[in-house]
Amino acid sequence: MHNYQFHEISTYGGNTSCVEIIAGNERIACDMGTGFRLLGNALFGEVFKTKILRLTVLLSHLHWDHIQGLPFFGELYLNKESGFKNDFTFYGGTNWQSGVESCLQGQMDPPLFPVSFKEIEDQTAKLQMNTVHDQMSFKIGEAVVKTRKLNHPQETYGYRIEHSGKVFVYATDNEPYDPLYPDPKLLDLAKGADVLVIDCQYTKNIYEGKVGGVPRHGWGHSYPEAVAQIALQAGVKKMTLFHHDPASTDEQIYQMEQNTQNLVHALGGNTKVIAAYEGLEIEL
Numbered sequence: 001m002h003n004y005q006f007h008e009i010s011t012y013g014g015n016t017s018c019v020e021i022i023a024g025n026e027r028i029a030c031d032m033g034t035g036f037r038l039l040g041n042a043l044f045g046e047v048f049k050t051k052i053l054r055l056t057v058l059l060s061h062l063h064w065d066h067i068q069g070l071p072f073f074g075e076l077y078l079n080k081e082s083g084f085k086n087d088f089t090f091y092g093g094t095n096w097q098s099g100v101e102s103c104l105q106g107q108m109d110p111p112l113f114p115v116s117f118k119e120i121e122d123q124t125a126k127l128q129m130n131t132v133h134d135q136m137s138f139k140i141g142e143a144v145v146k147t148r149k150l151n152h153p154q155e156t157y158g159y160r161i162e163h164s165g166k167v168f169v170y171a172t173d174n175e176p177y178d179p180l181y182p183d184p185k186l187l188d189l190a191k192g193a194d195v196l197v198i199d200c201q202y203t204k205n206i207y208e209g210k211v212g213g214v215p216r217h218g219w220g221h222s223y224p225e226a227v228a229q230i231a232l233q234a235g236v237k238k239m240t241l242f243h244h245d246p247a248s249t250d251e252q253i254y255q256m257e258q259n260t261q262n263l264v265h266a267l268g269g270n271t272k273v274i275a276a277y278e279g280l281e282i283e284l
């Protein structure tokens, strides 16, 4: 009987970056791409019962594919006049001249969207904006969060979340300086991670422009040969390939997963490699 592979019976999905983390009583979202809309939908039932959503958002950076889900996050419109006590906290870099707040405001300014971010700020029970920088450490409840700067156009951060002896690392939108020698900042961030979510957008051939058009140097994304080294050198237990290329088919993403797993094994590593798909849940 034919043994079907994931890409033959399902799809990795096409929404942009959003990962939810539950750490004890805390709910954290890494990035607010279009997947953020689905997170809002999934939480509606619970929020209507409890009348509160307490959520901390860690923004890798402010490129559109990481913030465009915000205006479509339903809980934004459950305001204090209706009895909702929502409590939103956003962390992100300064993105050169503009802070987190002005960028989130900007994408909802008229005529880009019918509700302004200012209205949301006025009508939400609690809403805070915090700026991060490299090597910062702060707490979200009992979870300890650490930041490291990544290599991507404009200011971009990876986040390490430690809770109950487990380590989750979110490091997307990152380009290797040298595939054989991972950036020490990234190794520091990912050291001993139980789960590392890592940018792996291209194949090496696409990155180098040998196929698929122009080289992608300087575009801020990675490929299997580089992330396999990170898995090995940082001693990562499970690595999730993330930020798939919109041009990749399901089969190409599956091949990238297999290729990365083979590269890890060839280097003598035992990291389990998984290509991220929508709805993937991992218990640490």
Ligand SMILES: [Zn+2]
Binding pocket: 061, 063, 152, 173, 220
């Ligand atoms: Zn980006």
Ligand SMILES: [Zn+2]
Binding pocket: 063, 065, 066, 173, 243
């Ligand atoms: Zn991106």
